[in-house]
Amino acid sequence: MKIFKLKILGAAILWGLTGLAYHADAQDVSELTSGEEVTITLDEAIQIALVNNHLLRKGLLDLDRAEAQIREAWGSVYPQINASGSYTRNLRTPNPFAGSDAGGLFESFGAVDWLAFNESARTDGDPNTNPISFDEYLDRQRQGYEDAGIAPPGSDGSNPFAVENQFEFGLSVTQAVYNGAAFSAIKAAKQFRELNQDQVQADRQQVVNEVKNSFYSALLAKEQVEVLRSSVERLRVTVEETRRSVEAGVLSRYDRVSAEVELVNLETNLIEAENQAELAAKNLALQLGIPTQNEINLRGALEYDESMQPEVADKDVAYEIAMQQRPDISQTENLLELRAIEGEVTKSRYFPTVNAFANFAYIGSVPSNRTLISPVEGQEFTFTTSDRGFFDDSYWNEAVSVGLRMNWSIFNGFQTRMQVQQNKIDIKKAEIDREFQQNAVYLEIDQTMKNLETSLRRIRSQERNLEQAELNYEFSLRRLQEGAGTALQERQASSLLDQSKLNYLSAVYDYLIALSQYEKSIGKPVLDAE
Structure with missing residues (x-):
């Protein structure tokens, strides 16, 4: 051995x-x-x-x-650094003004456009343009949409305030102060x-x-x-x-x-x-x-x-x-x-805790239909359409906040x-x-x-x-x-x-x-x- x-x-x-x-x-x-x-x-x-x-x-x-x-x-x-993100698909959004008189205010927006048209007709110095009635204004506007092959906004009965796609990406930083x-x-x-x-x-x-x-x-x-x-x-x-x-x-x-x-x-x-x-x-x-x-x-x-x-x-x-x-x-x-x-x-539980924080968020509200309807310049009742991109600035916004947060348990039953x-x-x-x-x-x-x-x-x-x-x-x-x-x-x-x-x-x-x-x-x- x-x-x-x-x-x-x-x-x-x-x-x-x-x-x-x-x-x-x-x-x-x-x-x-x-x-x-x-x-x-x-x-x-x-x-x-x-x-x-x-x-x-x-x-x-x-x-x-x-x-x-x-x-x-x-x-x-x-x-402490935390990142978060979320996506929400809104299948059906309630009208936020249902049951209130605020709905009538938005219905009057068409009248505002009519008043603006008539004011322009009276002040443009052109004798061929004259003020028209509100019903005629609506008929000519409707005809313009039909000529352009465009469905008028809200004609499908959908909620004009609804946004189908919502995104949120955030970053938060918290630092203990005490x-x-x-x-x-x-x-x-x-x-x-x-x-x-x-x-x-x-x-x-x-x-x-x-x-x-x-x-x-x-x-x-x-x-x-x-x-x-x-x-x-x-x-x-x-x-x-x-x-x-x-x-x-x-x-x-x-x-x-x-x-x-x-x-x-x-x-x-x-x-x-x-x-x-x-x-x-x-x-x-x-x-x-x-x-x-x-x-x-x-x-x-x-x-x-x-x-x-x-x-x-x-x-x-x-x-x-x-x-x-x-x-x-x-x-x-x-x-x-x-x-x-x-x-x-x-x-230490007798005393408060103090934290400093900073939050940054990038929020997007992106509709599924991103087609923009706008009148042709100089032609009030002739309309055209254009498509906005998914990351268009009108859909995305930044949010930044900083501050201090204190938490103090004053009484917890001894x-x-x-x-x-x-x-x-x-x-x-x-x-x-x-x-x-x-x-x-x-x-x-x-x-x-x-x-x-x-x-x-x-x-x-x-x-x-x-x-x-x-x-x-x-x-x-x-x-x-x-x-x-x-x-x-x-x-x-x-x-x-x-x-x-x-x-x-x-x-x-x-x-x-x-x-x-x-x-x-x-x-x-x-x-x-x-």
Whole structure:
């Protein structure tokens, strides 16, 4: 099987220089193929998880979402530009003067034309032109329309005021002059981004703690397999020596059978331990965002040295550090600030909003029949027609307006006052949560430090016990080789040695888990690869 060594390429750049931006191609995990073996250390596992863990990748998307919400909030104070257009086809238009005396006024327009004709006839100095009666004027006008083959206006009984086609195209611009809610919303969006940044940092610490737990669990399972494998090898040697002793008549057949049964049981335990170790490694791969089909090979050992002591041994000092470093503490403070900003948004409803606006419209009233009837110059009762174009200036007009618009809710049934009261209650609840959180943090630090102390005492005790077990096994093995001891005594000593090793590994594991939890409890910053 090919050994694939992971390389952490630029993890610090990913989180430090790009503003916590995720780039999937910045490390070699993406190059893995199913079945490849991955060899990693704890530090490498942490750096892989900081880039590839599913929870952190989702957190970065939430951060991007918060940035988009800030830009959205700013959009409410930018100029708002809207375009509109409409077309209306008037199939039947009512007479606007129906039922009123105004209709008679328009019927008298013909008389006005007759009076103007007679006045012109009297004053033109031509003796051949004389005033005529109103009926004659109408008859001659009607004859002129017939000679020109033109239907007189209104002869079809249609509404003379109706326009079949109406168009309107508009552009409006609105600019907020004063809007307290909009500007408070911008502050709220920025505060929400701070909350998401704190959450990302909290998720990083949580992921690091979980990766350490998974790595130590997988490492413990691996070490347990090694202990059992060594025990199986020793027992196989013992079984072979027992068989030879039985053949030589030194030991009974019972001793051989007992050793063989014990070997089978131990081999079964080894198989189960190997399965558990494989599952622990797959769980680690899941935390790292690596396909679980790949085999994880751990580099490291469960060992304790004095450098693993916590950085701060004083509980009160550790608590003060936690108040400064823990992102969830910062998140609570930002939440209180967000509640205060929400109160500002609510109070802004007491004040008016003022907007400046500018509107431009291009309006068209275009009849379907665009034929214009006009008399021939110098010939009063001779008519001609002409067609106007669709975009003739007589059909289209522009409209432009500018102004200020104020909207002020004077009274809304005390709704705003009650909303302000609810916001004050939310702030008090958040303050109570902060008080509880501070007490919980102190208790968490106290508990983790006690766990560290207990685990360290177990390590000290198991170190001495392991030394005694190793001496006891060497003594029993030497007695067996000299013929002074029995195989049963050697097996018992071997079993005690194995149990002592497992107890020591368990104590170191518990200490490392407690140390990781302690570092998380004080909010130790997560450092990226250099």
